[in-house]
Amino acid sequence: MKPYLVLGCDRSASRALADLCRTGYVLPDEVEYRTLPCSGSLDVLYILRAFEQGFERVLVLSCNDDACRSLDGSRRAAQRSARARTLLSEVGVNPRCVSFRQISPTMAADLCIWLDEFVQPLPAEAEPEKAE
Amino acid sequence: MIVAERKPIAELTSRLAPYRRILVVGCNTCVAVCSAGGAKEVAVTSALLRIALGREHPETRVDETCVERQCEVEMNAELAPSLGNYEVILSMACGVGVQTLAEQFNTAVVIPALNTKFMGRPEGLGEWSERCAGCGNCVLERYAGVCPITRCSKNLLNGPCGGSANGRCEVDPERLPCAWQLIYDRWVALGQLDRYLTNEPAKDWSSSLHGGPRRIQREDIR
Amino acid sequence: MSPVSRLQSLLERREFTVSAELGPPKGPNIEVITTKIGLLRGMCDAVNVTDNQTAIVRISSAATCALLVQQGIEPIMQMTCRDRNRLAIQADLFGAVALGVRNLLCLSGDHQVFGNHPTAKNVFDLDSVQMIGMVKRLRDEGLTLGGEPVDGAMPMFIGGAANPFGDPFELQVLRALKKANAGVQFIQTQCIYDMVRFREWMKRVTDLGIPEHVHILAGVMPLKSAGAARYINNNVAGIYVPDPIVKRMSAAGKGQKARDEGIRITAEIIEQVREIPGVHGVHIMAVEWEEAVQPLTEMAGLLPRPVLAEGE
């Protein structure tokens, strides 16, 4: 069982990841990558189910706001990630275990850094994070 | 339709803490349409309960099901055979559905998961607002189709009060339009402003809940 | 019908009347009332007692009015629809009349969200127009709203409120007519700062012939500071303090200087409203600042108040 789950949009994150892998990059062992046809299809349930299944952290990767082919996908993905954080914090899961980032297909280098950060331990909480 | 909203999860988990076998029952009618108690919200709530309750008691079982209309005894009948497997039913219907389950299954513990809010309609995606207070004696004809009992914060039948400014109600200007502004605008549009000059007498509230719980009987149908 | 109260007598004699507001204490501390009576005695013709004003719980209007009667001050009892149904309103009215209260101001009442019990269930069984009609029936027909005879006479001078600064403007004009039709004898307005709008409202109600049957009492409220003016503009729906007044208050500075300027502005407003045909009196809402009434009435040339002969 891998502890970390990445849900990435097929139109940006998956392409950036493919680029990255062409350079010889290998996903860290702890990370499972699942593709979404568009981040607008991100369902709050996908995130909740992931935690039920035993994942400890989820990273959602969507396109930039003006780069969603379906116009609202990135906005919806951001809002559904925020909703998942609120719901999870209600059941005692650290909301920082769900993160959301926007990416374009050409951002392989950034993705590399983000994935590296994603597998690091969560920094100690300075103060309770405000719900988005 | 009836519009409802899920109670905070913490309230549900504290009510459900003593139980290990839980059946979450949704309703696929009004509360599904307002995204509060259909199959989707049943799945979300159940997942959250499993995470919350399973932490201390991994043996906790949360099962999900939905009936078409929980206020109908016949539609709930399909639940009967499996109820023996559960200690508690978490009903994700409106208050009517919860009470129907409680009446129908007299040995079952039934807990409401939703707060039933109002009779209303969607205003675009993800937004619902109240339209009817069920007063039992509809006055809409006299107010150009805008209900002052429901939509005026003070239920004024001879409004507006002095707290109407720029079309908004002082009670919550961000969210509430002034009902009397809406009535006025409609009257002006319909050329019926003279209707305002008739003083509306004190309302007979006996037809509303104030007259006690209501019941309708139709002998021709019975 | 002969006048039932001093206020009614004076208005019918076409005296320009002065009434002032008295906010009862948030508990049974009669001393507060006595002190305020001391500040208002001789400064006005009647004292208006609020009924859980801004939905904050206080000693009841009826009890305060009864105390005023005992002390020889004529009260105007405010009664809201927010806290009482038709039974309670009529019961309290019987009691108030029995204790010597004669002037009544019928109000819808501020919504409870603005007060100190925002989780309360409101009543609003009646609205203010319906309450006015009910009181008129008690008095003129001797019948309760339910249709049964009233045991005893109900001499009452019936008042209502109006907000010339609320929206929709046309309804705020016509609503005064509805109240007049329901039986109101005097109308007290919301605090006036915006003379342009007030003049327009007066013109419209005069065109409807309302001042021929109904005495209009102009509401005024002295400002304590420029901050208070800005607070009103930002937070109180249906009152508007125009820019020039806010600027004058700012220019006056702080503390006593600002308070003096507030009183001066109010005195000027009183002088202006006095000139408007149909305005028969002024109602001073010096909320929790009853000390302002004396300098204000003095400056506005409203003193001394007329004295009624015995039995008048």
Next chain:
Amino acid sequence: MNELVAVIGTGYDADCAAQALRSHGFRVERIVQGPSAPFQLSTLEGYVGSFALRGFCDGSLTALSVGAVVVATGNERVPLTALKKLPQHARIVSTKQLASQLTKPASITERASRQRQHIALTIDLMTPASREATREVIDLAGQLRDKCKCEVSVLYRELQVDTDWLEKRVRDLRAAGVAFHRLQAAMPEPDAEGITIRHADGQLRADLLGVAQPVRPRRDHPALAEALGIRVGEDGYLQPFNVHLYHFGGTARKGVYLVGRCHLDTDDSGVRQDAELVASQLAVLLTVNGTQPEAVLAWVDRAKCIRCLTCIRTCPHSAVELADAEGVTAAHVLEAACFGCGMCIANCPVQAISMRGQAVPAWLQEAAP
């Protein structure tokens, strides 16, 4: 496949669109939009290749079957009288008016020519520069210089020279003695003898000032967009900026295209290019291959659907409708219109929608309820 294409709009943009479409073999139906137009558009139903454009004609509801819709309504020019800060003076005229007088006898331009007057032209006096205004001013400057032999100055806050053609024109004009100056914030000051205009290099005196009228989006865009199931951007032009759609005349609704100044800041030559681009895309799209469904599609389980309309309201592509089949009304995904984004799936309150198609990720197939 219906090869009739509706072109909405009048004027140059719509003419270009119609011409380009005809040259690609389409039949074209011109639709005039506006309060006094004979056909009042109300809705666009259906999907690419099989649209029904519904509207009122002489008070009765009619429908036009088309394969695609091209919007070419253009933009609006702001009249100089609407520019509050601009002094209203006989010496200040619009560049459009100047251009129209060039060929007329006894016109202001003819007099200017006779008296060898100094004419100043501004590109972006009041609002940001547009390509249309830039092109108009550069063209006019050349004509005034060459035909009228006037002294000409061009004033700008921003000079958008982003095509080879324009660059060459500006170079030629400079060589021919046309002065180019950057505008200052101060407004031109007209008096009885002339106009004083301050600029970055000092100030100049001109006899006439030609002001290029600013452009703005048409104000009927929101209503038109709503009828067609597309969107208006924050700037008021059709289709918000989107890297997938913006430069290609496409919208989030398959088969609805935009040509020219209703969505782009462009000039006449840009409109012609845009029309050609859209026509060639439609030529590909309106063949059987072009309207093949996407590899992932939303699919509604009719038995589960409660007709709550959430999916219809959620879909950014107008790809879901209520449809009757076997006596049951339920949400139905129009495959030719669906982008497979799955937005409706996550919003469905009864989990009645799932993904179908060859490219559905394996984990999602397992996750389906």
